Amino acid sequence: MKIKHYILLTFIVAAFGCKKDNYSAPTITLNGRLTYQGEAVNVEDNKVPFQLYQPGFGKTAPISGTFAQDGSYSTLLFAGNYKFTIQANQGPFRWKEVSAGKRDTVAINLTGNQTVDVEVQPFYMVRNAQLTYAGGNVNAVFNIEKVITDANARDIERVSLYINKTQYVSVADNTGATDLAGSSITSLNNIAMNVAVDASKLSPGQNYVFARVGIKIAGVEDMIFSPLVKLSL
Amino acid sequence: MKKISIISVFIVLLSAVSCKKDSDFLNVPPKTIIPSDVAFSDPALVVSILGDLYNRQLDFSGLDNGWASFVDFSEAFPSENGSAFFVQRNSWSFGEWNTWDYTYIRDLNLFIQRATAATKLTEDDKNQFIAEGRFLRANYYFEMVKRMGGVPLITEPLDYDFSGNVTILQKPRAKESEVYDFIISEAEAIKGLISLNATDKSRATRGSILAMEARAALYAGSIAKYGATTPQVSLPGDEVGIPASLAQGYYTKALAAAQAIISGSAGSYSLYKQLPDLSDNYANLFxxxxxxESIFVEDFKANGGKTHGFTTNNQPFSISDEGLDAGRLNPSLNLVEAFEKTDNTYAPIATKDASGNPIYYTNQLDIFADRDARLAGTVLLPNGLFKGKRTEVFAGYQLGNGTVITSGDATQTQEVPGLGRIQVVGKDGPVNGGEFRTQTGFYIRKYLDPTIGSGRRGRGSDVNFIRYRYAEVLLNAAEAAFELGQPAVAAGYMNQVRARAGLTTPLTAAEITFDRIVHERRVELVFEGHTLFDMKRWRLAHVVWDGNQMSVAELVSNIGKANKRNTQPFGLWPYHYYNPGNPNNNKWIFKEVKPSLVTGANNFQFGNYYSQIGDDILSANPKLVKQPNQ
Structure with missing residues (x-):
């Protein structure tokens, strides 16, 4: 008798309990990268944030993400209208402001996978970076272009050459770094730097390092980098 | 027969009891809720309500917040593998350290309102209770403004009228300066209402009110002054940031409030000087x-229901009352280096001589000789004494040819030529990744309870957590005086604190610099919840925690500079020197070591200066403006 009850109960639960009660996960990819005149703007990984707002759903809260090292971003979303923005004082670049304190937004109408490159105006760009390895040192020769020269121009605080054993190369992740103070840079062309490769900090048997040059701009938190280079030892 | 009588009795009972008037039947006063007019008729009941409000205070570091609330900012290393993220992360989230407890504010406002309306309390009791409520409210607003900047100032309980319109409940953020002004004016208003005397340290007294006022005014002054160096960290409506022109006024108020305590007008407070050994004396003050010396504390009582596990969590491994529960909070070498020599000079802990050869020490403690007494009072040094036993801290044997013999644990013996198979690391560490033992070479001594049984989980420790103490008041006065251009006054206050620590050569007025002020607060007040807020208000946080990795060369240079980088905690590992025939045989050498778990570097971003206001809060109240740089 009792067993019958349980069987009945199980049937009821099975029949009514497991309705499909969830939305399917977002499937549309929105990706792109930070660009300046079509060229990638390289930043530190996971440090420069962006925000996507989807208005019209009562409470407003952003969908947040960060840019990868090469300035790219990628996020999975539902179809809809979005507004893309980067918060104040983030990134080694300027972003349009509608009025003081009001950040401009990029309207994105998302119906299918879409690539939206974000054009920004960096303070500086590292140009023509030549990174080579010779005799236990990584040598870098590069030019710096001062992009913003008007009243909003900022000085260079320092230029740094970083190497690391993994592809994440930045002030936080490196196995070697050389700094050059901005005050000691006399010409923005053919700046040469080098950093010694400390083999004891690499994985055993590792015969390559990753390197890139970064510019720290005075009063700006995030650095701007040259493209990442993998060098064979 | 029997049945009938039972039934009739039942019927009689039923008719006698059940037929009350219907309205009376539903009108039974609840036994679990005390109405406010009853609660506020008896001082004992009011105190029990107050007790709850006192318990809900928020501290940054607290003995009942867990050991991990002391560990961040490279002042210590977490020796618990599950907490290694402290030294492996490269940033703090913007939401870190936030608080938005308007439930607490509402309860405080209700308390103040009801205490004010009470009719059966004596006037003295009423004033005392109202002042205590207002003190707790001001103190929580202080905690909020430190973390969030300007917040909505709600001083009356808000009630919803069920109209469907909530806009009257949505209040905008006040200016940061307005919140500080509120704290200062509340302190001024209530300091005369308090009748408790200085011996009651866990409740609001004149002393604690003035100490809060002094600290708040000092914070506001320094944000006004040093905020000018970080114009990015401000909002156009001044919800974050204080205009530089207000600095002078705040410093003046801070100095006045601190001097009111120093002059004795709030009760007799003094620096704790009871024990002949200055380090023991400093440790004992806690x-x-x-x-x-203590002005306002969070009190605990062993076997009385309110204890904490600080000693359990942080006692030396080999002296632990609780087996594997020990050794989590390891002060860093960065901090140890900061303690001066007794001749007022800064010097690194000397591990090598001028030509780069190791220095040999007969006793492990010799390397720390002639230092500020607060070093041994704050940090349990290698071979330090706790509960009558000495810690055993060494990382291995170093032979004459430079070979180092070590192992992963004290129980794993190794072959040392000439000595046989012996234990080669200390029972108390250090071994990289050896949790619950020191990994920096140091244990914490501040707050560590030497009472028997204090390290057991069941009993716990009842050491007080001091929120405000006299030495901080002196340092607040010194800083305010310095910023007001009175270095001689500042030197006078600072020298009192220094003399208690064995630094008996007084600093002259000319020697008082901003670096000195920063340094003195660091060594006197470390692990008391000041580090983050001090660095924030001086706008030094993004400078000292700039995300760069540190080298040993950097660690041992520029000691005592306010802007010295402090992104990764280091350790100092002692080694036995074993080289029979050599005059230095069996002596100790020391090495600066970055524990291998330390892979991240503290990176304080501009967006960390004021903690994020949650998206749920922002969208519930559109009048709130977002924090800058987030």
Whole structure:
């Protein structure tokens, strides 16, 4: 008798309990990268944030993400209208402001996978970076272009050459770094730097390092980098 | 027969009891809720309500917040593998350290309102209770403004009228300066209402009110002054950031409030000077519940229901009352290096001589000789004494040819030529990744309770957590005086604190610099919840925690500079020197070591200066403006 009850109960639960009660996960990819005149703007990984707002759903809260090292971003979303923005004082670049304190937004109408490159105006760009390895040192020769020269121009605080054993190369992740103070840079062309490769900090048997040059701009938190280079030892 | 009688009795009972008037039947006063007019008729009941409000205070570091609330900012290393993220992360989230407890504010406002309306309390009791409520409210607003900047100032309980319109409940953020002004004016208003005297340290007294006022005014002054160096960290409506023109006024108020305590007008407070050994004396000031130095504390009582596990969590491994529960909070070498020599000079802990050869020490403690007494009072050094036993801290044997013999644990013996198979690391560490033992070479001594049984989980420790103490008041006065251009006054206050620590050569007025002020607060007040807020208000946080990795060369240079980088905690590992025939045989050498778990570097971003206001809060109240740089 009792067993019958349980069987009945199980049937009821099975029949009514497991309705499909969830939305399917977002499937549309929105990706792109930070660009300046079509060229990638390289930043530190996971440090420069962006925000996507989807208005019209009562409470407003952003969908947040960060840019990868090469300035790219990628996020999975539902179809809809979005507004893309980067918060104040983030990134080694300027972003349009509608009025003081009001950040401009990029309207994105998302119906299918879409690539939206974000054009920004960096303070500086590292140009023509030549990174080579010779005799236990990584040598870098590069030019710096001062992009913003008007009243909003900022000085260079320092230029740094970083190497690391993994592809994440930045002030936080490196196995070697050389700094050059901005005050000691006399010409923005053919700046040469080098950093010694400390083999004891690499994985055993590792015969390559990753390197890139970064510019720290005075009063700006995030650095701007040259493209990442993998060098064979 | 029997049945009938039972039934009739039942019927009689039923008719006698059940037929009350219907309205009376539903009108039974609840036994679990005390109405406010009853609660506020008896001082004992009011105190029990107050007790709850006192318990809900928020501290940054607290003995009942867990050991991990002391560990961040490279002042210590977490020796618990599950907490290694402290030294492996490269940033703090913007939401870190936030608080938005308007439930607490509402309860405080209700308390103040009801205490004010009470009719059966004596006037003295009423004033006392109202002042205590207002003190707790001001103190929580202080905690909020430190973390969030300007917040909505709600001083009356808000009630919803069920109209469907909530806009009257949505209040905008006040200016940061307005919140500080509120704290200062509340302190001024209530300091005369308090009748408790200085011996009651866990409740609001004149002393604690003035100490809060002094600290708040000092914070506001320094944000006004040093905020000018970080114009990015401000909002156009001044919800974050204080205009530089207000600095002078705040410093003046801070100095006045601190001097009111120093002059004795709030009760007799003094620096704790009871024990002949200055380090023991400094350590004991945190243990002695009757310390003349503590002004406002969170009190604990063993076997009385309110204890904490600080000693359990942080006791030396080999002296632990609780087996594997030990050794989590390891002060860093960065901090140890900061303690001066007794001749007022800064010097690194000397591990090598001028030509780069190791220096040999007969006794492990010799390397720390002639230092500020607060070093041994704050940090349990290698071979330090706790509960009558000495810690055993060494990382291995170093032979004459430079070979180092070590192992992963004290129980794993190794072959040392000439000595046989012996234990080669200390029972108390250090071994990289050896949790619950020191990994920096140091244990914490501040707050560590030497009472028997204090390290057991069941009993716990009842050492007080001191929120405000007299030495901080002196340092607040010194800083305010310095910023007001009175270095001689500043030197006078600072030298009192320094003399107690064995630094008996007084600093002259000319020697008082901003670096000195920063340094003195660091060594005197470390692990008391000041580090983050001090660095924030001086706008030094993004400078000292700039995300760069540190080298040993950097660690041992520029000691005592306010802007010295402090992104990764280091350790100092002692080694036995074993080289028979050599005059230095069996002596100790020391090495600066970055524990291998330390892979991240503290990176304080501009967006960390003021903690994020949650998206749920922002969208519930559109009048709130977002924090800058987030």
């Amino acid at each position: 243990l002695d519940k009757n310390s003349s």
